[in-house]
Amino acid sequence: MKTIIYILVSLILNGFILSYILDIRLIDHDLIPIKEPPIMQEETSKLPEVEKIDQSGAPYENTVKVSALDSICMLVNKYSGLPEDYEPSDLVQVPSSGENENVCMRKEAAEAFEKLIGAASNEGFILNACSAYRSYAYQVGLFNKGAASYGEEYADRYWTRPGYSEHQSGLAVDIRMDNDCSDLDAVRYNSHYGWLLKNMHKYGFILRYPDDKEDKTKIAPESWHLRYVSVDLATYLYENNLTLDEYYS
Numbered sequence: 001m002k003t004i005i006y007i008l009v010s011l012i013l014n015g016f017i018l019s020y021i022l023d024i025r026l027i028d029h030d031l032i033p034i035k036e037p038p039i040m041q042e043e044t045s046k047l048p049e050v051e052k053i054d055q056s057g058a059p060y061e062n063t064v065k066v067s068a069l070d071s072i073c074m075l076v077n078k079y080s081g082l083p084e085d086y087e088p089s090d091l092v093q094v095p096s097s098g099e100n101e102n103v104c105m106r107k108e109a110a111e112a113f114e115k116l117i118g119a120a121s122n123e124g125f126i127l128n129a130c131s132a133y134r135s136y137a138y139q140v141g142l143f144n145k146g147a148a149s150y151g152e153e154y155a156d157r158y159w160t161r162p163g164y165s166e167h168q169s170g171l172a173v174d175i176r177m178d179n180d181c182s183d184l185d186a187v188r189y190n191s192h193y194g195w196l197l198k199n200m201h202k203y204g205f206i207l208r209y210p211d212d213k214e215d216k217t218k219i220a221p222e223s224w225h226l227r228y229v230s231v232d233l234a235t236y237l238y239e240n241n242l243t244l245d246e247y248y249s
């Protein structure tokens with residue numbers, strides 16, 4: 001009899017213990033949710049994929065023609081040129097210093113330039129354009145005049161030959177600051193120029209021909225020449241101290 005009672009008591013106690021353990025597990029399950037492993041999402045780069053261009057030879061040797069003429073990120077330099085008859089179809093006027101009439105850029109670039117102008121105004125200075133889109137024919141006259149006045153070697157350092165000027169793309173703009181038209185390089189000495197260099201990438205622009213990159217761009221430094229390439233690419237180039245030429249090489 002005692003044995004039966006002992007067995008029954010043991011079974012009851014074991015039942016209570018088992019029930020208690022299950023309750024704790026249920027409570028713990030309610031209070032502390034099971035952590036699911038994070039879903040890993042593959043990051044997709046917003047940087048443009050471009051076809052690399054051989055820029056190892058002498059300028060204007062073994063050149064290629066720009067094939068993606070609609071690309072905001074196209075490379076136009078002494079190795080990659082535009083067709084003679086190329087003119088962007090979406091040119092719109094941008095605020096200018098009044099030195100040239102009908103200063104135009106491609107629509108996306110013009111809209112970005114307007115935003116940069118607004119940001120400059122908030123910083124306390126005036127930003128506008130003195131030159132932007134130039135036709136192939138215009139570049140013929142500009143280069144030939146420079147070569148006739150200073151020699152072809154000098155002209156090649158400070159200008160580009162027809163078809164190889166970024167201005168023909170409608171994505172480049174020469175700027176003025178505070179309406180100082182005394183000299184193109186006057187922007188370099190403006191008190192707000194440092195702000196511009198540090199912030200233009202937020203609006204999709206880069207300084208196309210920096211002081212320390214002539215060996216890459218094959219163009220003498222130009223403090224006034226900005227190029228629109230999109231915010232993502234401009235930011236990448238700025239943060240990595242790269243020119244557009246280096247991105248393509």
